[in-house]
Amino acid sequence: MAEHPHLAFPAEHSSTVAVVQDYMKHRSATLDLVRESLHKAQERMKWYANKRRTDRNFLVGDWVYLKLQPYRQTSVALRKNLKLSAKFYGPFKIIAKVGAVAYKLELPAGSKIHRVSCISAET
Known part of the structure; x- marks a missing residue:
């Protein structure tokens, strides 16, 4: 069983031993x-x-869909079968622009989602 050399030695190391110098050159090349x-x-x-990324800009008043994780979907819409639940929910109205990709949305009163979200897709 061959041992693999440890690569955490300092890069600037000089030695008078030829084998060590060869090892350091090999290590540096590796x-x-x-x-x-x-x-x-x-x-x-x-x-x-x-390749698949697109830049999207939305304005206040636009309607957008929200992409949710499976554990958050039940607070927006109740589904009998979570396996077949939708990937996007909405449309929801944009109330304010908070950052470059973050928007404050007008969500349903009972939802347990933070009102400031990153938008995944548009309508």
């Missing part, structure tokens, strides 16, 4: 390869995420 692979993976993930 770390560079790992960093490059991680950077490529991050860029690929970013490209796929941005």
Whole structure:
């Protein structure tokens, strides 16, 4: 069973022993390869995420749908079968713009959802 070298050594290390110098060069090359692979993976993930992303801007008075997590759906609309419940609820009216993607919504009186929400889709 081969042991994997520990990569947490300081980058600037000099030694008079040739084996240690070779190890440090190999370690540095391995770390560079790992960093490059991680950077490529991050860029690929970013490209796929941005491929489907759209910028949406809403105005006060617009009607929008709200995307809710399954445990929050019961406070907005009662469903007999939660497995088949809707993904988006609404439409709800925008009362005020709070941030870049956060809006204050006019929700039903009995709902247990915070009135300031990030909007997922429009009507």
